[in-house]
Amino acid sequence: MALKLLKKLLFDRPLKNGVILNHQYKIEECLGMGGYGLVYLCTDILTQTPYVLKQLRSTKAKKEKEKVRFQQEIKLLKSIHHPQIPGFIDEFIIDGQAYYVMQFIEGENIEELLFFQKQPFTELMALRLISQLLEIIEYLHDHLIFHSDIRTPNIIINNGRLCLIDFGLAKQLTSEETEEIKVRKQDDFFDLGETLLFLLYSQYKGKKKKNGTWLEELTLTKEVTLLLKKLLGIDEEYQHTASIREDLNRAIQSVT
Structure with missing residues (x-):
């Protein structure tokens, strides 16, 4: 374990600010370091357009399995065309190191808004944001794409418009992979419910009980409660996004 960590520190250091890749993309700052890739804010020096650039970690790039996975991620992003998902821009390899470039989405993620700004x-508001998120999930599932990492840090809001980022764990399946489709579909539905719960708790002012649940702590309409129970698998799970849309519309009507 210690050896793996040492290798990461030695070989997976982020690129320095100001480095120019592919004679075009200037690194501005490292935005994040995941277990599998490094993400940067960069500027296209030809157009002065800001983009996000992702680099496969050097230690991962030595393994054929990881290189294939990175190429699959690129292929997946190329196939997605949705206004609330960052568009694919470019890809290149330098000295055996793979990179790709995608649109930069301005705004703040829900984690930042909830836990740091206490918004x-x-x-x-929560249900309308979830409606936007469901629209993105509807598009993805219609194309048998499952995000598998719908969390508050991966959801960005800009002037009320919601965008979904980070497709590092996403996968596109074939219609024959029925069992995996069921599992991944439910994972996305659960994440949708958990995101709604985080948003709803933002107005909770009571004292959290040691073993209290959201059913005891939050005062919700029966329509919102039903939606959450089914998304979180407490009641019979949803099988299709269309059913979620119906219940979500009823929930919105119940609070307006």
């Missing part, structure tokens, strides 16, 4: 969201 409250009303029930109606």
Whole structure:
């Protein structure tokens, strides 16, 4: 374990600010370091356009399995065309190291808004944001693409418009892979419910009980409660996004 960590520190250091890749993309700052890739904010020096650049970790690039996975991620992003998902821009390899470039989405992620800025969201605001997120999931699932990492840091809001980022764990399946489709579909539905719960808790002012649940702590309409129970698998799970859309519309009506 210690050896693996040492290798990461030695070989997976982020690129320095100011480095120019492929004679075009200037590194501005490292935005994050995951277990599998490094993400940067960069500028296209030809157009002065900001982009996000992802680099496969050097230690991962030595393994054929990881290189194939990175190429699959690129292929997946190329196939997605949705206004609330960052568009694919470019890809290149330098000295055996793979990179790709995608649109930069301005705004703040929900984690930042909830836990650092302490921004409250009303029930109606939360449900309308979830409606936007469901629209993205509907598009992805229609193309048998499953995100598998719908979390508050991966959801960006800009002037009320929601965008979904980070497709590092996403996978596109074939219609024959029925069992994996079921599992991944439910994972995305659960994440949708958990995101709604985080938003709803932003207005909670009571004292959290040691073993209290959201059913005891939050005062919600029966329509919102039903939606959450089914998304989180407490009641019979949803099988299709269309059913979620129906219940979500009823929940929105119940709070307006």
